Amino acid sequence: MAFSSDSMLQKIFAKSPAFDSNKRVFGKPVSISGGAISCNERNLKSKGRIAVKAAAAADVMGLKNHEVNLDLGFDVVAERELREKGFLGMRKTKLVCTIGPACCSLEDLERLAMRGMNVARLNMCHNTREWHRDVIRKIKKLNEEKGFSVSVMIDTEGSLIHVVDHGVPSSLKAEEGSVWVFTAQKFEGSRPFTVQANYQGFSEGIMVGDELVIDGGMARFEVVEKMGNDLHCKCTDPGLFLPRAKLSFWRDGKLSYHGLPTLSPKDWEDVDFGISEGVDFIAMSFVNDADSVKDLKNYLFAKTSKSIRVLAKIETLESLQKLEEIVEASDGIMVARGDLGVEVPLEQIPTVQEDITRLCRQMNKPVIIASQLLESMVEYPTPTRAEVADVSEAVRQYADALMLSGESAIGLHGQKALSVLQVASSRMELWSREENRQSTLHNCQLGGSLSDCIAEEICSCAVQMANNLGVDAIFVYTKHGEMASLLSRNRPYPPIFAFTSDSDARMALNLQWGVIPLLVDLADDMEANISKTIDLMRANGMVKEGEAVLVVSDLTAAHATSTTFQSIQVKIIV
Ligand SMILES: Nc1ncnc2c1ncn2[C@@H]1O[C@H](COP(=O)(O)OP(=O)(O)OP(=O)(O)O)[C@@H](O)[C@H]1O
Ligand SMILES: CC(=O)C(=O)O
Ligand SMILES: [K+]
Numbered sequence: 378m379a380f381s382s383d384s385m386l387q388k389i390f391a392k393s394p395a396f397d398s399n400k401r402v403f404g405k406p407v408s409i410s411g412g413a414i415s416c417n418e419r420n421l422k423s424k425g426r427i428a429v430k431a432a433a434a435a436d437v438m439g440l441k442n443h444e445v446n447l448d449l450g451f452d453v454v455a456e457r458e459l460r461e462k463g464f465l466g467m468r469k470t471k472l473v474c475t476i477g478p479a480c481c482s483l484e485d486l487e488r489l490a491m492r493g494m495n496v497a498r499l500n501m502c503h504n505t506r507e508w509h510r511d512v513i514r515k516i517k518k519l520n521e522e523k524g525f526s527v528s529v530m531i532d533t534e535g536s537l538i539h540v541v542d543h544g545v546p547s548s549l550k551a552e553e554g555s556v557w558v559f560t561a562q563k564f565e566g567s568r569p570f571t572v573q574a575n576y577q578g579f580s581e582g583i584m585v586g587d588e589l590v591i592d593g594g595m596a597r598f599e600v601v602e603k604m605g606n607d608l609h610c611k612c613t614d615p616g617l618f619l620p621r622a623k624l625s626f627w628r629d630g631k632l633s634y635h636g637l638p639t640l641s642p643k644d645w646e647d648v649d650f651g652i653s654e655g656v657d658f659i660a661m662s663f664v665n666d667a668d669s670v671k672d673l674k675n676y677l678f679a680k681t682s683k684s685i686r687v688l689a690k691i692e693t694l695e696s697l698q699k700l701e702e703i704v705e706a707s708d709g710i711m712v713a714r715g716d717l718g719v720e721v722p723l724e725q726i727p728t729v730q731e732d733i734t735r736l737c738r739q740m741n742k743p744v745i746i747a748s749q750l751l752e753s754m755v756e757y758p759t760p761t762r763a764e765v766a767d768v769s770e771a772v773r774q775y776a777d778a779l780m781l782s783g784e785s786a787i788g789l790h791g792q793k794a795l796s797v798l799q800v801a802s803s804r805m806e807l808w809s810r811e812e813n814r815q816s817t818l819h820n821c822q823l824g825g826s827l828s829d830c831i832a833e834e835i836c837s838c839a840v841q842m843a844n845n846l847g848v849d850a851i852f853v854y855t856k857h858g859e860m861a862s863l864l865s866r867n868r869p870y871p872p873i874f875a876f877t878s879d880s881d882a883r884m885a886l887n888l889q890w891g892v893i894p895l896l897v898d899l900a901d902d903m904e905a906n907i908s909k910t911i912d913l914m915r916a917n918g919m920v921k922e923g924e925a926v927l928v929v930s931d932l933t934a935a936h937a938t939s940t941t942f943q944s945i946q947v948k949i950i951v
């Protein structure tokens with residue numbers, strides 16, 4: 378490998394009296410704060426007592442095998458990963474799993490958590506609220522008792538027109554030239570060539586001659602007759618009706634909008650359910666504008682003191698046209714490629730995905746790439762080469778998170794699919810890092826686009842410093858996660874350990890690229906926070922002598938009366 382971080386360090390610190398070329402880094406700690414550089418002999422004496430206390434607590438809970446570390450607020454999976462792979466080996470891309478009948482037992486959920494699931498997604502389209510409640514409680518139990526930190530996301534059903542009944546429980550073929558009745562009326566038993574849609578007004582405004590497209594092109598029909606609210610349609614392009622197949626109507630090459638609200642009455646009930654179960658994220662399906670996102674955020678703000686993050690799912694043509702305002706209004710985005718592919722030609726999905734991913738990074742919002750990542754694994758134990766390439770491409774684009782849908786919810790190989798995401802993302806992250814190091818142009822120009830430009834600049838500079846110095850980790854002390862998020866936006870080489878005392882922020886940061894959130898009690902005194910956490914990390918063997926840590930903070934210092942104390946420091950562990 379042409380690059381050597383040591384040689385870069387030598388170049389930078391060749392004149393520094395603190396530099397010791399025989400060691401991995403330096404002999405003495407260096408502190409760079411507020412522009413002044415000074416050698417700072419911070420006393421980082423071992424505090425064995427704390428380590429003993431943490432170990433004892435884990436022991437009492439019978440969690441020895443999971444190496445729980447209570448004082449550090451570390452989750453067991455991140456801790457194990459750090460011990461096994463070191464700082465640079467820690468996976469940066471976050472993993473979301475849809476929970477369904479194939480993975481809903483306590484044991485299955487624990488195995489998913491152990492394999493790196495950061496967020497569990499519950500799709501409210503399927504199953505009962507009781508079923509979802511049971512899953513959420515199991516996840517919370519695992520978090521509490523086994524030291525995991527898996528966030529919970531509910532995904533709303535949203536208003537779309539889909540098939541509820543086409544006479545058989547599985548898929549059904551429509552032959553060319555066959556005529557079908559589409560109705561909102563429920564029918565008993567078998568009525569050949571009849572399809573029931575979920576919404577009474579599904580045919581409002583539809584005219585003879587319009588085109589009806591099933592699942593974005595799985596089959597096509599022409600409306601040949603309208604009788605009351607029923608439509609008689611002739612199949613022009615044969616194909617399959619899958620269960621819950623989506624219906625969309627087109628006229629002169631343009632999509633007809635049905636004008637349903639983004640959140641249906643049932644969705645609002647699901648939102649209330651999410652509030653009462655204390656979920657961390659609500660993913661909103663079929664968002665068409667920023668107002669629906671703002672409405673939900675305002676509702677949550679009024680209804681609960683918990684900060685529930687709202688993710689907008691981009692899965693309609695309309696949402697693409699108003700992308701920027703939607704990203705701005707939301708706390709994150711999901712590229713919902715499944716339904717998006719119904720309204721957008723499939724060949725446009727890859728570029729749309731890359732555009733959304735780039736915009737989200739620019740605007741500092743986490744982005745999830747979802748749907749069909751490893752679809753063949755629903756049935757088969759290995760992915761296709763094309764699927765692995767798709768996953769790797771999303772990682773190369775620096776998406777924050779990847780999501781499993783049917784692969785985990787109903788698939789035969791959900792655990793294995795998660796492992797495929799985990800190894801494929803680790804591999805691509807390593808490759809990208811090495812590529813970037815050799816390229817002088819790797820720092821994508823993010824520009825000063827955010828409202829808090831001081832924090833933005835501090836984080837951009839901090840990441841540049843961290844990369845140039847080859848530090849082992851970035852530590853950020855953050856009130857609500859903002860600085861951690863800004864650091865993540867710059868996609869640094871080392872992992873970002875985010876210390877926060879806000880448990881909602883901690884759970885939200887689970888979705889952000891490269892951030893390992895830790896829940897700790899933070900004091901007003903920044904220096905005390907830094908030394909306390911570094912002492913704890915060192916006492917637990919997580920940082921070692923000679924390792925370098927870059928420290929950033931957005932907390933108010935004890936002595937600051939009117940300004941926020943924001944700083945960058947470099948600490949060398951002694
Ligand atoms: N809680 C659940 N109970 C039963 N089946 C589920 C559940 N969650 C998901 N599934 C199954 O897994 C499949 C894939 O899940 P996924 O969440 O991608 O749903 P979807 O129906 O494609 O809708 P969406 O567009 O909201 O993602 C679903 O079609 C459904 O069959
Ligand atoms: C995830 C989702 O909703 C979709 O892909 O349509
Ligand atoms: K959904």
Ligand SMILES: [Mg+2]
Nearest residue numbers: 692713715716
């Ligand atoms: Mg969808």
